[in-house]
Amino acid sequence: MATIKEIAAEAGVSVMTVSNVINQNRSRVSPATEARVREILEKHHYVRNMAARTLSSKSSRIVGLLLPIWYEDSASMLLDPYAGQLVGYLEEFLRARQYYPMILSFKNSDQVLTLRKTWQIDGMILVMPHNDAVTHDLVENSAFPLVVLDRFYDDLDMLSVGINDRRGGYLAARHLLDLGHRRIGFAGPSIFESSVIQDRYQGFLDALKEAKAPLNPAWVFDGTFHQAGGEEAGRRILEMEDAPTAVIASEDLIACGIIRSLQEQGYSVPEKLSVIGFDDSLPSRLISPALTTVGQDIRLKADTAASMLFQAMTDSAYRKDRRVLEVRLIQRDSVRKID
């Protein structure tokens, strides 16, 4: 394992000239010298020692990928396909630029701050914020470049990228209304806790209002979590005298649960009930009927977040920005026309 010192000796230059070649400080070394050094570097398959570089420069080129732990007993968020996909794209982006992704599941901001010091981490991306208090706390106490996904706080200077959730909710409801539905429900986890869900719900309300369609509170299934929650909501719908003809779920897994419970009772989707999901995740194409859903471009989201982080790492004045990515309705087979 050749070191800079050995390379320098063989090339007959100083250690710092080799360092300048490696770090592409073109202006600081003549083309001839650079070529000679580079040749020797390659001959020895020189590999940079990042620990040494980090120690002297205080920058590690490590980017922390933060995954909050939602429940006490669960492993990390990577169980969620959306998170896995995001992390995959982020890793690809970082690798292409010689940055190194380190993942961390955490429950409180101290764990994050400690990791940052431990490794002199250059920047972090918060992938699936769950708890608003923890996220808020982290944003407030992070004196380093941090990009937050899917969450934004007006009262803080922060970098965030999200999607137009409100428009997503609107598009879903608008689609159902256009097809003649007037009795439309909404199912999601604790609508009043997360701004993302709130926005989706708000968009749904916007469309209803615009179309002067009624909203029956009994059709709002608040506190619906994941597949099991969806199944429960589906059962309740079947028991209702005054049931909705369509329901929008705040995530695909909930929509899948609703569809499953209807099918298990012998009902067919979309004949009995039209269902629209959110996220266009893997399951939406797996089930039958394929799920109509509000989709987002996850790769674009990852690239946008990483680009913002890179800008923040070079420009210390760049600490407040918000990108809102567009969203589109992906029509598949879980919705029908009402006469």
Add this chain to the structure above:
Amino acid sequence: MATIKEIAAEAGVSVMTVSNVINQNRSRVSPATEARVREILEKHHYVRNMAARTLSSKSSRIVGLLLPIWYEDSASMLLDPYAGQLVGYLEEFLRARQYYPMILSFKNSDQVLTLRKTWQIDGMILVMPHNDAVTHDLVENSAFPLVVLDRFYDDLDMLSVGINDRRGGYLAARHLLDLGHRRIGFAGPSIFESSVIQDRYQGFLDALKEAKAPLNPAWVFDGTFHQAGGEEAGRRILEMEDAPTAVIASEDLIACGIIRSLQEQGYSVPEKLSVIGFDDSLPSRLISPALTTVGQDIRLKADTAASMLFQAMTDSAYRKDRRVLEVRLIQRDSVRKID
């Protein structure tokens, strides 16, 4: 940010005594000194500088989580829920022991070797080996602790943990035979390329042979990939005059595809065809009918792999071991009894 030096000055001891306290070298420091140092450490919220530690000790406590890139155009393997889950559990295991997970998608072993040198990585875990040539190459050239999941080469000294695939294939076929099926098919990707698929297929053959059931080559759907492949296989089954009454898929996604294509043609599962999948992944509980599948304990797999890695990191003689985890049939609703 306090350093060891400052702590040492305040405690009135040498730098190396502080280092010994931090590194739990109990025997090398008196209880009284240790208590005093520890108190000052906590007062200053001392956080270890891993770059400095790595530089001087040549060990980083970083564990590389390797994710091969299967296709040119895809992002990393984290798109696969199985990989995401595994990485999540591994991260949890490592974090609990103060090790740091760095993820790397790669196409060839050079990228891995370079990363190892770059960060003096202590050990690696290969999560979803795909290409046998690359994996073989990596195992051969890794002079460092490496644990490979789901793959084993008799001709090499290596550490691996997999599941009893052959028994899995056997259990699936046995279950169908017990329910009266005699016409059973098998669908999987290139059966003769991956040992995992080969083993599952072999177990399937074992059961057929034992029961003296016939095997029609037309019922073996070789080269079936993911959901799209499953859908194609489903369509072909529907067109057959001499169709099987049941089919075993080498992974859940394929089984889901088969079921979807039947349902789209108006047929019902398991009435028209019984289907068994492999892996007990998220989708298997999402679809209707819920998928009967061969399940494995992913958390146990992650913990086993990580434990083996830790042993290898402390014991340089431990370089050859193979753990085969048991497998079980998870009965759900995609299989019926034949009269």
Add this chain to the structure above:
DNA sequence: CTGAAAGCGCTTACAG
């Protein structure tokens, strides 16, 4: 049980 010294492999000002 404790310490002084050397060194890990780089980068960072500072000179020239």
Add this chain to the structure above:
DNA sequence: CTGAAAGCGCTTACAG
């Protein structure tokens, strides 16, 4: 354009 020196914050033998 090039270099000599100091230093980043630890751990590692080696002494005592």
